[in-house]
Amino acid sequence: MANILVIDDNPTNRDTYSDILEGEGHTVLSASSGEEGLAKLTAAAVDCVLCDLKLPGLDGLETMELAHEKHGRTPWILITGHGSEEIAVRSIKQGAFNYLTKPVDLQRLKATMESAAQTAGLSRENKALRRELGYDEALDRIVGTSPATKAMKATIRQVAHSHASVLIEGESGTGKELVADAIHTLSGRSARPYVKLNTAAIPRDLLESELFGHERGAFTGAVAQKKGKFEVADTGTLFLDEIGEMSMDAQVKLLRVLQDGHFSRVGGNVDIAGDVRLICATNRNLKQEVLDGNFRMDLYYRLNVVNIHVPSLRERREDIPLLAKNFVDRLNQRHGGNKVLNEESMEVLRRMDWPGNIRELENTVEKLYVLSEGASISASILRQERSFAHTRLHDEFAAAPQPSPAGNTANQEDAIASLVGLPMDEVERRMIIATLDHCQGNKSKAARLLRIGLKTLYRKLEAYQHDTTSSATAP
Ligand SMILES: Nc1ncnc2c1ncn2[C@@H]1O[C@H](COP(=O)(O)OP(=O)(O)OP(=O)(O)O)[C@@H](O)[C@H]1O
Ligand SMILES: [Mg+2]
Known part of the structure; x- marks a missing residue:
């Protein structure tokens, strides 16, 4: 049985409709104006609405429009005066469930409300089911x-x-x-x-x-x-x-x-x-x-x-394979391809650190996709690309130790002395990578420690990535 809201400025009509609908087992709320009806819709769970077209203030159609905007498409039945077929048709176009003309035939009223209640119930169950199954598109x-x-x-x-x-x-x-x-x-x-x-x-x-x-x-x-x-x-x-x-x-x-x-x-x-x-x-x-x-x-x-x-992606590493697969699917759609990540590549991705989180994973998958010529996407280039603290593989995959950042050497003065003779931008590069490493890849934190803007940090990292020769030859 449904919760029905009756909106009519005529108290006799309200009572008649309420009696009939309550007799059918529904629960009825009533309001004497569109404004009052909207307030009731906000305050209570309403399954469908029976509403007179002519109301003081907001009319029935305006009330419906506002209600649909605010509360979604609650089935709405409008009661129109004799001879206002044109408005009735317009109301359907604007999203009304149905209309009844005056004088209201009580059998039709019962049947119409019943089918509105059923529709409301179905859509409620449907929504609940979708939610339960996690099918909401936006969440997907x-x-x-x-x-x-x-x-x-x-x-x-x-x-x-x-x-x-x-x-x-x-x-x-x-x-x-x-x-x-x-x-x-x-x-x-x-x-x-x-x-x-x-x-x-x-x-x-x-x-x-x-x-x-x-x-x-x-x-x-x-x-x-x-x-x-x-x-x-x-x-x-x-x-x-x-x-x-x-x-x-x-x-x-x-x-x-x-x-x-x-x-x-x-x-x-x-x-x-x-x-x-x-x-x-x-x-x-x-x-x-x-x-x-x-x-x-x-x-x-x-x-x-x-x-x-x-x-962060660190806290949900289990999601990496599904995410990677999803990105490949999207790329296949976009490029009309049918490439797949082979098991080995998936394993590499699964074991890598992703301080840049899902965006970094997405960009990497896209790079691998573009660079792979066959149908099988290879991740071998990731093993060679170790110039970056943040694209480092986990131990099993790392062939050689990472260059140790300056801050980790025993004696700070030695560390500074070891930089003498290097061009300034190389010193900066090392400093940035060491700081990023110190912050476990958290770019915002690193940017703050370095007192540079996050955008500047991104720009510099981007430039280093393209400039792999200089980083590969760094001791
Ligand atoms: N769970 C996820 N599933 C699929 N794609 C995702 C997911 N999370 C993030 N992405 C994708 O990763 C990229 C980055 O996501 P988004 O821009 O929302 O991150 P952000 O947290 O706002 O980052 P920033 O702080 O840098 O602005 C986007 O392309 C987004 O579509
Ligand atoms: Mg963002």
């Missing part, structure tokens, strides 16, 4: 069956439906963006805007206008009014990536907006109230940043209502 894109990945997917499923702000933490390349995407897709906001902003990629002085928009003439270059990401994301989700890189100034502004629930465009004085679900991600340990005084504690608590830790 997060490949992996290790306990760590399963636990993370379970959390995503749990939190997706709430309005709570989510903070996603995890090392670079672990799939934080995929997690954010899944949360939005599984939420009730999936049909609403999903806006992404990498706060680290926006110059400091433009971030405020990027977030909140600006009025024409607000500053030099503001030639037209522009909506900010908060406004564009209204009723949907805003994903702020690399939130740990946000300046103190911008943090204050963001906090104010989150506290007040409204904002104004730069150079404007109109308050704009927004309904935005916020998801943030960072590869820093944000709590540590708070302790170090780099991130505001009050903002941290606002953003970290729900915390999702995305495990």
Whole structure:
């Protein structure tokens, strides 16, 4: 039996419908306006709705549209006046389950509600089943069956439906963006805007206008009014990536907006109230940043209502074969090929360290794919490519010991003396690799120790990778 919401401003009609439907064993809630109906839909679990078209305030169609946006497609039956066939047809096009014309035939009312209730029940069971089997498409894109990945997917499923702000933490390349995407897709906001902003990629002085928009003439270059990401994301989700890189100034502004629930465009004085679900991600340990005084504690608590830790690939090595296979499948699709990773290559990948996490694995698989000429993908080049601390194989596969980083030699002065005579960029290269090694491949940490930007570190590593001759000849 179903939970039915009856929306009608006429109390006699409400009572009649309620009596009939309760007589059929359903539970009935009632509301006298579209606004009240929407509030009831938020507060209670409703399977289907019987709604009069003509209502004071929001009419039946408008109420349906808002309800579908917010709560998904609850079967909706509209009651239309005599002679309003055209509206009835339009209502079906807009997603109504069915309509009844006045005067309502009570037998038809019973039958229509029964079939709506059945549809609601089926879709509920279907959803539950899909969830149980882990078939949600958005979650399928997060490949992996290790306990760590399963636990993370379970959390995503749990939190997706709430309005709570989510903070996603995890090392670079672990799939934080995929997690954010899944949360939005599984939420009730999936049909609403999903806006992404990498706060680290926006110059400091433009971030405020990027977030909140600006009025024409607000500053030099503001030639037209522009909506900010908060406004564009209204009723949907805003994903702020690399939130740990946000300046103190911008943090204050963001906090104010989150506290007040409204904002104004730069150079404007109109308050704009927004309904935005916020998801943030960072590869820093944000709590540590708070302790170090780099991130505001009050903002941290606002953003970290729900915390999702995305495990590094070290913590879910069991996922490597499935991930690798998945990447090969995708490449085959893209290139129309049918290559496979042979067992030996899979074993090499399985035993390697992946400080750059899934992104590094993905890039490596792609490189192997492109370099392999036959149908069998070989990983032999990985054995030769040991110029990098972070592409090191586990012991069994390592043919020779790694060059020891300067910091590991017994006497620091000796270590420094051993660098004399080397060109400056070679010293820098060694320093960077040794630091990366010291940080167990964690690039963010290494960049911080070296006091260089993460992007700079990536650029340098990339350059070294191409420059294998110089690293191969290094003692
Ligand atoms: N579980 C996974 N299954 C399949 N692909 C994945 C998975 N996790 C990550 N990837 C892929 O790895 C790459 C990196 O993922 P993503 O960009 O989400 O990482 P990130 O944590 O946001 O990294 P960064 O901190 O550097 O921005 C993407 O191409 C993504 O599709
Ligand atoms: Mg990212």
